[in-house]
Amino acid sequence: MTIILTPEHERIIRAQLATGQFRTVEEVLDKVLEPLKTQSPVTANEDATKAHAAAECIRELRKGVTLDRPEGISLREYAHLGHKY
Numbered sequence: 001m002t003i004i005l006t007p008e009h010e011r012i013i014r015a016q017l018a019t020g021q022f023r024t025v026e027e028v029l030d031k032v033l034e035p036l037k038t039q040s041p042v043t044a045n046e047d048a049t050k051a052h053a054a055a056e057c058i059r060e061l062r063k064g065v066t067l068d069r070p071e072g073i074s075l076r077e078y079a080h081l082g083h084k085y
Helices: 008-018 025-037 042-064 075-078
Strands: none
Touching: 008 025
């Protein structure tokens, strides 16, 4: 497998090596990839699907919602209209 790093990725890895916490690039990658070892690809895909479904539900709920607030009034002030403190 050939992996091509962006300049930003390379900068981050070099910075981590400079701290002395890691001796090799492989150690940096092992640390970064560690959380993925316990997560199955199916779980990651399911999480993405759930997030997409949640976003769709939110978009559906927001359809037709308008605030119609007067111009010049902040959202915070508009939310507190009619409240008694």
